Amino acid sequence: MSALVRVSAVADVSHQRARPLLGTLVEIAATGSDAAQVQRAIERAFDAVETVHTLMSYHTADSDVSRINREAFNAVVTVNAHTWRVLAAAQAFAEASDGLFDVTVAPTLTRLGFLPRHADFPRISGQGDWRHVMLLPDHQVRLARRLRIDLSGIAKGYAVDLAIQALRDAGMTSARVNAGGDLRLYGDSAQTVHVRHPLTATTIVPLVQLREGAAATSAGYYASRRHQGRRVMPIIHPHSRSACDVTRSVTVLAQDCMCADALTKVVHADPEKAGAVLARFNARAFIVENDPLIGGARVLDTAATGQPHWHARWGVAARHV
Numbered sequence: 001m002s003a004l005v006r007v008s009a010v011a012d013v014s015h016q017r018a019r020p021l022l023g024t025l026v027e028i029a030a031t032g033s034d035a036a037q038v039q040r041a042i043e044r045a046f047d048a049v050e051t052v053h054t055l056m057s058y059h060t061a062d063s064d065v066s067r068i069n070r071e072a073f074n075a076v077v078t079v080n081a082h083t084w085r086v087l088a089a090a091q092a093f094a095e096a097s098d099g100l101f102d103v104t105v106a107p108t109l110t111r112l113g114f115l116p117r118h119a120d121f122p123r124i125s126g127q128g129d130w131r132h133v134m135l136l137p138d139h140q141v142r143l144a145r146r147l148r149i150d151l152s153g154i155a156k157g158y159a160v161d162l163a164i165q166a167l168r169d170a171g172m173t174s175a176r177v178n179a180g181g182d183l184r185l186y187g188d189s190a191q192t193v194h195v196r197h198p199l200t201a202t203t204i205v206p207l208v209q210l211r212e213g214a215a216a217t218s219a220g221y222y223a224s225r226r227h228q229g230r231r232v233m234p235i236i237h238p239h240s241r242s243a244c245d246v247t248r249s250v251t252v253l254a255q256d257c258m259c260a261d262a263l264t265k266v267v268h269a270d271p272e273k274a275g276a277v278l279a280r281f282n283a284r285a286f287i288v289e290n291d292p293l294i295g296g297a298r299v300l301d302t303a304a305t306g307q308p309h310w311h312a313r314w315g316v317a318a319r320h321v
Contacts (some may be wrong), residue, residue: 012173013038019046021053022156024180028163030172031187041170045163045177052159055083056151058106058115065151069106069121072143076136084139086151086158086258093154093262094130097277100269101262102130102238106150112227112243114234115150122146129238153235156182157216157261164257177257184214184257195219195249195288205299207251207286216260218268219249219288237269244268247290254283271300278302 015038016029028045032038057063064083071077079087093101107124109115128145136142160177164184167175174187185191190211196219197203208215218235226232232243250267254260259281267274267285278285284302291298 015039015042017042017046021046021049022159022179023152024156026159026163026180027178028167028176030167030170030175032170032172037170038172041167041172041175044170045166045175048162048166049159049177049179052082052155052162055080056086056155058150058152061118061120065149066118066121068141068143069118069148072141073122073146076140076142078138078140081139082158082162083151084135084141086155087133087135087141089158089258090151090154090262091130091133091135093259093266093277096280097266098273099130099238100266100273100277101153103149103151103153104129104133104147105236105238105241106148108236108241108243109150109234110148112232112234121148124148153265154258154262156180157214157257157259160184160214160257160261181217181219182214182257182261183210183216185210186212193217193251193253195251195286197249197288197290205288207288207299208253210253213253213255214257214260215251215253216257216264217249217251218261218264219246235265235268239269249288251286251288252278252283253285254281259283267302271302275302 012031012033013035014031018025018027026049028042030038030041055064058065060066064079067077090103106115110117123146125146128147132144132147133149134142134144156179160179160182161184163177164175174189176185190209192209193207193215194204195207195217197205231246233246235244237244250264252260252263263278263283266277271287287300289298
């Protein structure tokens with residue numbers, strides 16, 4: 001755990017802490033009028049993140065996700081309200097994107113080595129998708145086919161949103177939550193969103209300034225691995241069930257982090273078709289791609305037209321760390 005304490009000229013107190021959760025390092029910073037109040041608020045925010053971690057982990061045997069994967073084809077499974085909200089949002093993103101977002105890609109992630117194999121999960125049918133995840137009244141879930149779901153493409157953003165809500169409820173005047181590239185903040189101070197070059201993680205590209213709202217970045221900087229002679233990343237195109245290109249990084253700006261998190265997968269899967277989906281959710285995407293002609297990166301922006309267009313190119317101007 002790391003901690004930073006600062007007292008400003010107007011007597012506001014800021015704290016920042018970090019903990020390993022959700023398979024990454026979660027950093028939470030908050031500012032309020034009283035040091036003890038700020039510390040309690042940060043603890044509540046971490047509790048919110050840990051709730052999502054416990055409920056929606058693919059790895060943990062007693063999580064809601066594992067119970068769905070193990071039991072929901074044969075019987076109705078009742079899940080926590082938080083899990084239900086994330087599943088309902090996932091279905092909405094899937095419908096809006098014509099299935100470019102799909103939580104049933106878990107078998108492909110397992111085959112590629114990104115998710116563990118569970119001996120007690122039933123064998124999949126191989127023919128199902130998001131349409132076969134049935135959300136029933138009273139937070140009940142049933143699988144119409146033998147599927148395996150994974151919520152890692154959306155749950156981290158939801159956890160960030162829950163943490164921000166906990167900080168708002170505690171009366172924090174400003175706050176920031178960053179969970180491994182899923183960022184949301186509010187208050188007076190803006191933050192520059194930086195991303196790494198898709199193929200050179202030590203090269204930092206400044207992207208945009210964010211004052212209030214959320215940004216989520218999906219890329220294969222550290223999570224990619226070699227499979228059958230090529231580098232693959234843990235983002236799957238739901239239609240082809242193949243891994244997306246590691247030479248691309250996608251950052252989405254949206255009002256909330258769950259939306260931004262989910263839409264990065266839609267943009268990765270099909271940047272051209274993603275424009276209409278981004279517009280529907282009032283979101284904006286930056287696509288950072290390797291550009292061998294300049295020895296750096298090129299950035300495409302969907303803000304103006306809903307279709308990718310040139311935003312900038314970075315060569316030697318990018319910062320190295």
